Amino acid sequence: MNSPEPSATLDVAASAVANSLITRTVSAWRVEFAVLAAVMIFYAFGQDYLALASTALVTAIFVLSLDLIVGYAGIETLGQAAFFGIGAYAAGLYALHVGTDPIIGLAVGAIAGALVGYLSGEVILRTGGLSLLMLTLAVASVIQEIANTATSITGGADGLSGYSIAPIFGLFQFDLAGKTAYFYSATVLIVGLAICRFIVESPFGLSLRGIKGNVTRAALLGIGTHRCLVAVYVISAALAGLAGALSAQISGVVGTDSLSFVVSGNAMVMLILGGVGRLYGAVIGAIVFVVISDQAASVDPKNWLLFVGVLLILAVRFAPTGLAGVLTALGRRMG
Template sequence: MRLIRIGAGLPLLLAAVASFFLFPEYLSLLNTLFILAIFALAYDLLQGHAGVVSLGHAVFFGMGAYTAAVLAAHGVTEPVVGLLAALLLSGLLALLLTRIVVVGNDLTRLLVTLGIGFLMLEAANQARWLTGGADGMSDFTMGPVLGLFRFDFAGETAFWYSLAALVLVYAFLWRLTTSPFGLALRGIRENVRRMPAIGAPVRRHLATAYTISGGIAGLAGALLAQTSNFASLDMLGFERSAEVMMMATLGGTGSIPGVVLGAVGFSYLKDALSAMSPKYWHLGIGLVLMLSVFVLRGGIAGGVSALLRRLRGRG
């Protein structure tokens, strides 16, 4: 996968910018794809780089969405301020949860994160006075971005706003995962028992990764709430946690550009298959995921990497 890590960001950025001119009628959809890519990147920092699987990562996504929505409903309508508040609060929640998530093995983490997800979902449902309960929140309006760019009906401002956030998150995670800290995370993923022998504080590294991942997931949730003017319970639900896991798997865990492509590919497949068969579209998603695991090893990133190795070998 390392073969596609070098220089893959620029083609992706150029493709995203080109989509603004090629598909002007789908700007709202493209905006959603950028947000899901940010969420997938946040999750992949855990699974792909640290080897920690979570079934409740939508907790932070929903936390960020409700943070931005509640602030806007109470007069804090500057999108960037709401975005930073969502990042900080979601990161703080993740930090508080590290003591019960980081400890234990993979099975206990799965059960603990799943339980946290259900608890937070019920808490948000009961706090109707704040979250709107099952009806969600839509009684808020976002102000112009930085006081200059108003959100328009066509979705142009939302497109560039979310794309800018995706570029910043992509660059930050690229730098983080290629740093000594990122290398230590990969060492923990490969063999957690050997890392303490070389002086790596495993729990501290995992707690840091979990906190950063939670904060970025909250940022993605805030983006969705701000650009859609809506926050709802499904942003906290298990289905969203499962979907982000599928995005990372389809793209290739541990590959930043691969995960971005996985998020886009999964979203496209979901829309296309649900349009073909609203009742049985899950079957199509399951088959694609099985193929990505057993045939296209390593997901999209693994397939592209294998193709490049073959081409270099022939050359």
């Protein structure tokens, strides 16, 4: 029997290595690939709904920020809108007074969110339970009231508008059809998802899960629990600020309602609906919630919230681990 040519053997080995590398890459980044595939498929078939899709993607980033603290660190909050709104105002004010570059605008929104997250988190994260829940709500309410009162800066109840955003990287102009906004939001979501996954799979993420499981036990293992909680709160606030900035850039207006309890509450509903502590659950929950809300509002503009309420009750009753949990269970059952 003839032995194979050395070059052929090398080709086979190189091919095997390449296949293995591709398989591992796809496996490691499967959630990001799934989101990318969904984005491309939706673009192919749903071009009439790109504006709604962009809203869903921005909302998904915001809910992702909530999952980071609720799902992985056990920080209960009803005030996540504070960071979303701050990020939106920061990006809007930056575009109005400083510069129109969208990427810098995103960074400004994220930094503003992180700063407020740090200042509030250092204080309120020394509490827990109901006290913490009330304090998060109070922080958001205070910031909303400040935004409402400082009309010369924020536009008050009329909102902040009149700013323009330059083309992304000087190439992609925001268009009326919403194509640029759609792909811009999708890119930010995928990057945000990858960053969040990197965080939760790191030793820091493991410490957070330990803190969520038993904060005293985690401290007795030498984990600086307060520092870890503040750190993840700041990261989450930065991500929420980023979502807010994105929203401000896409919609061209920032209102005080972006800081409201309704925004925080809805985000929590979306997270529960999608599945807490899974990251992709936040994405699924946000998209399902936005689409169902839109459809319900078009069917019955007055009572559409009823649909959402029923949906939440059904989700909690029949899918306590959220839609992501149902999908995971189905996946396991199908082998």
